Amino acid sequence: MTDVANAIVLLLNFVIVPGVAYGSQLALGALGVTLIFGILRFANFAHGDVMAFGTMVVLLTTWWFQGMGVGIAPLPTALIALPFGIVGAAAFNLAADRVVFRFYRRRKSPPVILLIASVGVMFALQGIVRFIIGPDDRRLADGARFIIKASEFKAATGLKEGLAIKLSQGLTLGVAAIAVAALFWFLHRTRAGKAMRAYSDNEDLALLSGVSPDRVVFYAWLIAGTLAAVAGTMYGIDKSYKPFTYFQLLLPIFASAILGGIGHPIGAVAGGFIVALSETAVTYAYKKFLRYLVPESWEPSGLMQLLSTDYKLAISFVILVVVLLVRPTGIFRGRVLS
Amino acid sequence: MKAGLHTPRLHAPRLRTPLLFVGMAVLLIAVGVGQSWVVSLSILNLCLISAIMALGLNMQWGYAGLLNVGVMGFAALGGLAGVLISQSPVTEAWSAGGAGLGIALAVVVAAALLIVLLRRLVRRKALRTAGTAIIVVAGFFVARIFFDPAVDEIERIDSSTTGYLGGAGLPIILSWAVGGLLAAGAAWLIGKVALGLRSDYFAIATLGIAEIVITVIKNEDWLGRGVKNVTGLDRPVPYEIELQQSPWFLDLVHWLGADPITGSSIFVKLCYAVLFVLVLIAIVWLAERALNSPWGRMMRAIRDNEDAAAAMGKDVTRRHMQIFVLGAAVMGIAGAMLTTLDGQFTPGSYQPLRFTFLVWVMVIVGGSGNNWGAVFGGFLVWFVWVEAEPAGFWLMDAITAGLPEDNPLRAHLLDSAAYMRLIVMGLILLVVMRFSPRGIIPERRGR
Numbered sequence: 107m108t109d110v111a112n113a114i115v116l117l118l119n120f121v122i123v124p125g126v127a128y129g130s131q132l133a134l135g136a137l138g139v140t141l142i143f144g145i146l147r148f149a150n151f152a153h154g155d156v157m158a159f160g161t162m163v164v165l166l167t168t169w170w171f172q173g174m175g176v177g178i179a180p181l182p183t184a185l186i187a188l189p190f191g192i193v194g195a196a197a198f199n200l201a202a203d204r205v206v207f208r209f210y211r212r213r214k215s216p217p218v219i220l221l222i223a224s225v226g227v228m229f230a231l232q233g234i235v236r237f238i239i240g241p242d243d244r245r246l247a248d249g250a251r252f253i254i255k256a257s258e259f260k261a262a263t264g265l266k267e268g269l270a271i272k273l274s275q276g277l278t279l280g281v282a283a284i285a286v287a288a289l290f291w292f293l294h295r296t297r298a299g300k301a302m303r304a305y306s307d308n309e310d311l312a313l314l315s316g317v318s319p320d321r322v323v324f325y326a327w328l329i330a331g332t333l334a335a336v337a338g339t340m341y342g343i344d345k346s347y348k349p350f351t352y353f354q355l356l357l358p359i360f361a362s363a364i365l366g367g368i369g370h371p372i373g374a375v376a377g378g379f380i381v382a383l384s385e386t387a388v389t390y391a392y393k394k395f396l397r398y399l400v401p402e403s404w405e406p407s408g409l410m411q412l413l414s415t416d417y418k419l420a421i422s423f424v425i426l427v428v429v430l431l432v433r434p435t436g437i438f439r440g441r442v443l444s
Numbered sequence: 445m446k447a448g449l450h451t452p453r454l455h456a457p458r459l460r461t462p463l464l465f466v467g468m469a470v471l472l473i474a475v476g477v478g479q480s481w482v483v484s485l486s487i488l489n490l491c492l493i494s495a496i497m498a499l500g501l502n503m504q505w506g507y508a509g510l511l512n513v514g515v516m517g518f519a520a521l522g523g524l525a526g527v528l529i530s531q532s533p534v535t536e537a538w539s540a541g542g543a544g545l546g547i548a549l550a551v552v553v554a555a556a557l558l559i560v561l562l563r564r565l566v567r568r569k570a571l572r573t574a575g576t577a578i579i580v581v582a583g584f585f586v587a588r589i590f591f592d593p594a595v596d597e598i599e600r601i602d603s604s605t606t607g608y609l610g611g612a613g614l615p616i617i618l619s620w621a622v623g624g625l626l627a628a629g630a631a632w633l634i635g636k637v638a639l640g641l642r643s644d645y646f647a648i649a650t651l652g653i654a655e656i657v658i659t660v661i662k663n664e665d666w667l668g669r670g671v672k673n674v675t676g677l678d679r680p681v682p683y684e685i686e687l688q689q690s691p692w693f694l695d696l697v698h699w700l701g702a703d704p705i706t707g708s709s710i711f712v713k714l715c716y717a718v719l720f721v722l723v724l725i726a727i728v729w730l731a732e733r734a735l736n737s738p739w740g741r742m743m744r745a746i747r748d749n750e751d752a753a754a755a756m757g758k759d760v761t762r763r764h765m766q767i768f769v770l771g772a773a774v775m776g777i778a779g780a781m782l783t784t785l786d787g788q789f790t791p792g793s794y795q796p797l798r799f800t801f802l803v804w805v806m807v808i809v810g811g812s813g814n815n816w817g818a819v820f821g822g823f824l825v826w827f828v829w830v831e832a833e834p835a836g837f838w839l840m841d842a843i844t845a846g847l848p849e850d851n852p853l854r855a856h857l858l859d860s861a862a863y864m865r866l867i868v869m870g871l872i873l874l875v876v877m878r879f880s881p882r883g884i885i886p887e888r889r890g891r
Contacts, residue, residue, distance in 0.1 A: 149644045206874055218511060218643055222808060223877055225801055230870025232797070236863040353797075357655060360648045416663045423652030430641055430649060432573065 108265065113398035115267040119256075125386040126379070127275035127344055130282035133378030134337035135355060136362035137289065137371055138330040144306040144369035145326040146211070148220035152202070152228040153334060154356035158349045159231055160195030160335025161342045162239050164188055165246055172248070180250035180273070188339050195338075196331030202227050203327050211323070228353075235349050246342035247274055274344040285336050286375055289329065293371065298325050306369060354419065358385070361422040365429050367436030376437060381422045389415040461816050461885050468823045475831070482706065485713035487830050492720035493782050495822030498806040499727055500774030502818035505807060506887070507735065508767040509747035511647040514634070516799035517654030518772045520661055520791065521630055522623030522779025527668045527789045529619035530678040531611035537598045538609060541666065544594025545609075548587045555583030598666040608669045616678040619780045620723065627776025630657070631769045639764050654800065662791045675788040681715035684708040716785055723781065724819070727774060731815045743767060744813070797866075802829065805869055809876045811883025820885055828872065829865055836864025 135157060142150045167187035177183045206227055210219050253276045256268025293299040298321065304312040305322045313319060338352060345351075362381045366373025392410035413421065429436060472491075476484035497519060504510040562575045599607045638649040662670050687693045687708040697707040734740050746753040746760055754760050783789050802825065810821020840861045844854040876883065 149648060206878075209878060219877070219881075221511070221644060221647065222804070223874065225804060226870045226873035226877065228870070229797075229801065229805070229873060230867050233863045233866025233868075233870060236866065237860045240860065357652055361652070364645065364648065414663060417659055420656040420659045423649075423656055426652055427637060427649060430645055431637065434641065434645070 109398040111263075112265050112267045113395050115259075115263075115265055115269050116395050116398070119267065119269045121383070121386045121390050123269075123271055123275055125383040127272075127278045128386070129379035129382030130278050131337050131341045131344065131378075132355075132358055132362045132382050133375040134282055134285060134333050134340065135359040136366070136374035136378050137286070138333040138337070139359055140363045140366075140369055140371060140374040141326055141333070142330050143363070145302060145322060146207070146217075146220065148217040148224065149360065149368075150330075151221065151224045151356065152231055153330070154353045154359065155228050155231040155235065155349075156195050156199060156331060156334040157338030157341070157355065158235050158352035159198055160191040160331065161246070161338035161347055161352070162191075162235050162349075163194035164191035164335065164339045165239065165244060165342070165347055167191070168246065168248075177249070179248075181277070182247050182249045182274070182343050184246050184248075184339055184343055185277070188336065191335040191339055192332045195335035196328045198231070199327040199331035199334075200324070203323065232349065232353065239349070241349055243346050243348040246339070246347050247344075249273065272344070274340075278340040278344055281336060281340055285333065286371075289333070289371065292329070298322075302326065357419060358382075358422040361426040364426055365436055367438035370436065370438045373436055373438035381425060384425060385418050385421050388412045388421050389418055461820075464820055464885065465823075468820065468827070471827060479834075482709050482713065485710060485717060487827060489713060489716050489720060489785055490782075490830070491823040491826045492717065492724055493778050493785065494803070494806060494826040495819040496720075496724055496727060496778040496781070497775055497803050498810060498818040498822035499724075499731055499815060500771045500778065501803050501807050502771075502810075502812060502815060503731065503767055503774065504771035505804075506813035506818065507740065507743040507747065508764060509643075510639075510764060510768055510771075511643045512650050512768070512771070513647045513796075513800055513804075514650030514654035514657075515775055515803045516794050516796050517650075517657035518627040518631065518775035519779030519782065519799050520654075520658055520794045521627045522619075522776035522781075523783035523789050523794075524661060524668050525619040525623035525626050525776070525780050526616055526677060526783035527674045528611045529614050529622050530616035531674060532613040534601065534606045534608065534610035537601045537606065537666075540601060541594035541596075541598035542609075544590045544597070545666070548591035548594065551583060551587040551590065555579050555587075558583075595664075595666045603672075606669075607672070608666050608674075615680065616784050617680040617719075619784065620777050623780030623783075624773040624777040627779065628769045628773035631772030632765070635765045635768045639768060640761060651796070651800070654796065658791060658794050661794075668789060668791070671792050673788060673790045673792075677783065677787050677789065679787060680719060680784065681712055684712055687711060720781060723777065727777075728815055728819060735815060802869070805873045807883075809872060809883060811885040811887060813887030814883070814885050817883050817885035817887070821883065824884070825869070825872070828868060832865035832868045833862050836861035836868075839864070 135153065138156075139150060139153050142148070142153070164184050164187045167190040168184045171177065171183050171187060176186070178186055206223050207220060210223060250273050252270060253273050254269060254271045256270040259269045260266070291299075293303055301312065301317040302322050302325055304315065305317050305319065309319075312322075341352075341355070358381050359378075362377035363374050364377070365380060366375070366377030389411065396410055472484050472488055475487060497515065500518070501512065501515055504512045558579050559576050562579065563572055566572050566575060598609060601607060634650065634653050638646055638653070641649060661668060664670060665672060668674060684705075685708075688704050693708065693711070694704060697704045700707070702710075735743075742753070742758055743763060745756075746758060746763055750760050803822075806821035806825040807818050808821070809825055810819070811817025837858065840857045844851070844857055847854040880886075
C-alpha cells in the first residue's frame, strides 16, 4: 500500500503540482489571447511581449519597494507591485490600439492585416522592454519559498517520497482562480461584459442593439492587458523573468487558446491546463514511478521517458496540430465568447 | 486572406524601381567608404541571402496569400543540408548505428503506409481515428526500441569531434539544391497537414512546426551534432590564407596597391557575392516568368477570391500546395547559402525573430506580390537591421554627450543601444503598413 502512496506522491510532486501551476499561467495568457480574438478577430502576436512588459513594470516597482524596505513577507513583494504592472500593460494595450489597431479597425481591414500589424507591435515592444530592462534572466520572487517542504511532508506521512509545494505555485493557482472568477463575473453579470459577449457572438446584431463598439474594444484591450500582467508576473514569480522566455510562451498560449476553442474563455482555461499537464507528463521519466508499482523483476531498464524535456515546447504544438486536424473548433466549439 | 494588402491600383512610376536600387547601392558604397569595405561586403552578402528568402516568402504570401510564419524552419532545413552534403561521412558511426536507424526508419515508413492504407479502406470515422491513434502509438514505441540504442552508439563515437553520422562528403555548393529539395519535401508534408486551415490557424500552425523543426535539429545530435554545432564547413571559394600565399594574388594586390590581408578578405567576400548574385538572378528571372504567366494570374485570382477561382474550376488546395512547396524550396536554398557563407551550422542561432518575422518585414515593406519589391525589401531591411546598431549607439552617445562618462543613465543607454534595431524594425513595419500599405515597390496590376 505504501508503494502505491509513494508512487502517487511522486507523480504529484513532479507532474501534477508543477503542471497545475504552469497550467494556470498558460490559462491566464490564453484568456487574454482568446478575448482579443473574440472581439477583434485576430491572433495577437504581441501578447507574449505585453506579458513581458507588464512583468517588467512589476519588477521595477518591486525593486523600488524593496529599496524603500516595503514588503509583505512571507509573500513576495511582487504581489503588491502587481497593480502597477496591470496599469502598465493595460495602458500599453490601449495606446497600441489607439496608435496602430484602431486605424485598421475603422477601415474594416481583414483580420490578417491586424495580425501583421501585431507583429510590428511585437518587434517594437521587444525593443522597448530590452531597452529598459535588458535581456537578462532576473529573479522576481522573494519571501518564503515553500508552503510544504519535502522533508516536512516525509516526516508527517512517513513516506519515502516527499511532496514539496512552492509558495509561488500555491499563489499562482490562487491568483489565477480569483482572476478567472472575476472575469466570468464581469462577462456574465455586468452590462459591459454582456455587451462584450453579444458583440463577440454577433457584431451586427449587437451594434443594432446599441452596443458601443469602441467601449467593447476598450474593455477587451483593458482586460487582455490586465490578464497579461497577472500571467506574466505569476510566471516570473514561479520561475524567473527573462523577456525572451515570454515571447516563447506565446506558442503554448496559442496552443491552449485554440485547443479549448478560440474565443471561448472556459476553453482557454481548460486548454491551458491540458497543454501544461501534457507537457510535464510526456517529458517525465517514469522509471522511479514504475519501480513502486511493478515487481522487481519487471523493473524497466530505461528512463521510461516518452520524450526528452528538450521537446517540451514541441509537445504543445503536436497537440495543437492534432486538434486542428481532428476538431478545428477546439474542445468547446470556439469563436464566440459565451 | 482577401483584399487588404492586395488592393490594386495604378502602375508605379517606371523609374522608381531602378532608382531605389541605385539608392541602395549608394548606401552600401557609403558604408564601404565610411566604415570599411569588408563590412559593406558582409552586409551585401547577407542582403543577397535575405532577398532570396524574401522572394520565397513573397511567393507564398504575395502571390498566393498563404500566411506562412514558419520561414525559420525551412531556412534551418536548408542549413542542415549544408552539413549533410559537405561533411565527410563518419564510417564508424554508420557501422555502429546505421542498421538500427535504418530499421527504425523502416518502422516509421511502415506505420505511415499502414495509416494511409487504413484510411483508404475503413469508412467508419470512429474506427479510422482509433486505428490511426493505435498505429501511431505502436509505431512510436517499436521504432524507439531500435532507434534509442542506435543513437546512443552513434553519439558515443568521438563525441567531442563527431558523434554524428556525418555527411556525404560532396562539394557544399550542391547543398544549395539539396537544401531546397529538403525544405520542399518538408513543406509538402506540412502542407498536407496544415493547408486548408483558416489563415490565422495556418499562421500559428506553421509557427509551431518551425519551432518543432528547430527543436529536432537541436536535440538529435546523431543528425547534425545538435547544439554542439558543426564548424569548419567546406567552402566553394578560396581561403584567405591560401590567397595570401599565392603569387598571382599578391601581384594583383600589389598592382592595386592594397594590403594583402584586407585584400584577401574582400576578394573572398566578392567571390561569395558573385555566386549569390547568380542564384538571385536565376530565381528572380524564374519568379518573374512565373508571375507574368497564366499560372501567375491564376495564383493571384485564387488569392483575391478563392471562391470565384474555385468556381472557375481551379483546384485551390493543389495550387496552394504547389506554391507553398516552391516558396519553401527557395527559403531552403537561402538557408543553405547562409550556412555556406557562415562556414558553420549552429542550430542555436535560429530564432523566429531573425528568421521568420524579419523576413516578413522585408516582404511587407518591400511590397508583397512584387518580386522586385521583395528583393528590395530584403536589401533595405537587412541593411537597416545591421546598421541600426551603430546608428543607435551614435544617437545615444549624442543624446547623452552632456553627461559625464560614468553617469549610470548614460552607461545604461549606451548598453541598450543595440536594441534600437528592434524598435526601428517595428516602426518601419507599422509606418509602411499605415502609409504605404502595398509596400515601397507595389504590386503591378492591369496586365
